[in-house]
Amino acid sequence: MHKLAHIFRLGLKELTSLRHDSVLLVFLFYAFTVAIYMPAAGSVIGVHNASVAMVDEDHSHLSRQLAQALQPxxxxxxxxxxxxxxxxxxxxxxxxxxxxxxxxxxxxLLAGRQPAVQVNVDATAMSQAFMGAGYIGRIFQRELLNYGGQNDPASQAPVLLTTRALFNTNLEGGWFLAVIQIVNNITILAIILTGTALLREREHGTLDHLLVLPLTALEIMLAKIWSNMLVVVVCTWISLEVIVKGALGVPLAGSMSLFLMVTAVYLFASTALGIFLATLARSTPQFGLLAIPVIIPMLLLSGGSTPLDSMPQWLQWVMQGSPSTHFVSLGAAILFRDAGLSVVWPDLLALTAIGLLFFAIALMRFRKSLAS
Structure with a gap:
């Protein structure tokens, strides 16, 4: 019982320390408001407002029809x-x-020959170029079929392809991007908050004060984890309700309570990772340099920026050991597909196992650093 009281009071000390850290408070506000709204509202994944020019050497009705088919x-x-x-x-x-x-x-075309239309693409605008060339090809194919009179049943393709987009009917890229931004910000904050909190105490000498008290390394570590976990979970909930659902209008179909529970489990793993990195570093700049090669792969290779299936097989296996990979999968399944616990439990179990492993390694390293 005394141990729980120690963990609770130490956690309150962490929250008080955070309340007086104006820089971190501003960063928290920015990370869960502006940093989510601006990319989701301003960045478009796909073809939007692409610039097009046409060299019309034919000057025919058909060439003008092709030009008019490209619409905003x-x-x-x-x-x-x-x-x-x-x-x-x-x-x-x-x-x-x-x-x-x-x-x-x-x-x-009317004579039955097969004339060619040349589409020159500036592939340095990669996202627009890759999908835009396909869009133009399908649009022109439709217009040419209609113009050639191939709209009778006898001339149709033998198979009619019907495409249905589930969970995001209008293919709004900003919906998914908003949730991925939250996942990325949670990853960054979980590692940075706990790591800098531990290093700040070491640099200010308050960690030595804690060591003369009847406290164990486990109590100190759990206090830092639960306090920072509480802050990030509350900020995540407010951001989802106010920014994602309110300002951006993203229809989150899943259980908010289940997602917040999964977020807490993920924070348990990532905050332990932050403490582990802090035990390796001797100063805050050193911690920052250590955190960069850890955080960036977690963000880029977790399946949020690039689908996991498109990566090499060996990299897919490696990233199964990253908690961010399972968190991205859980977030999309719960918030967009309304998946319940009966569906997401394998990823949740893997995330819990990774969190316990990270916690055990960090605790062992933390005890060693306190003894040295």
């Missing part, structure tokens, strides 16, 4: 250019797509 919001209205400026505008990067319709294009 995916594309800007095509700008007509003379043929001599094609290379110049591509070299300058003024347009992402420059389409060249050759002479006699309509006549060749």
């Amino acid at each position: 919001p995916e594309f800007q209205r095509p700008v007509l250019l003379p043929y001599g400026q094609l290379d110049q505008v591509m070299d300058s990067g003024k347009y992402t797509f420059v389409i060249n319709v050759p002479v006699n294009f309509q006549a060749d």
Whole structure:
């Protein structure tokens, strides 16, 4: 009972210390408001407002029809250019797509020949270029089929493909990005808050004061974990309700309480990792340098920025040992697909096991650092 009281009072000391740290408070506010709203509202994953130019050498009804088929919001209205400026505008990067319709294009099509339309793509604008070229190809194919009179049942393809987008019907990239930003910020804050809290006490000498008290390394460590866990979980809940659901209008279908519970388990693992890194460092700058090569792979390779399935097989196996991989999977399943505990328990079990392993390693290292 005394141990629980010690852990509780030490945690209150951590919260009091955080309350007087104005820099960390400002960073917390920024991380769960501006840093979530701006990328989700301003960044678009996919084709949006792509610049298009067209070199129309045919000057036919069909070439004008192809130009009119490219509509906002995916594309800007095509700008007509003379043929001599094609290379110049591509070299300058003024347009992402420059389409060249050759002479006699309509006549060749009606004569049964197979004329070609050249689509020049500035692939340095990678996200727009990759998907935009596919969009243009499908749009032009549809227009050419309609113009050629191939809209009768006999000329249709033998298989009719029906596509349904589940959980995000309009394919809004900002919805998923908002949740991923929260996951990323939780990862950063969990490691940074606990690591800097421990190093701050060591640098100020307060850690030596704690050691002369009847306290164990386990009590000190648990106090830092529960206090920082409470702060981040509360900030996460407020951010989901106010920023994600309120300001961005993202329809979160799943259980908020289940997600917050999963967040607490993830914080248990990541805060233990932060303490472990702090025991390796002797100063705050050193801790920052150690944290960078740990945090960045956790953010980039967890499945939030790039699907896990597209990575090499060996890297997929390696990332199964990262708590962020399971947290990203749990977050998407719970918040968007309304998955319950009966569905997400394997990932939750793996996350708990990783958290206990990290905690045991960090505690062992923390005890060793206190003894030295």
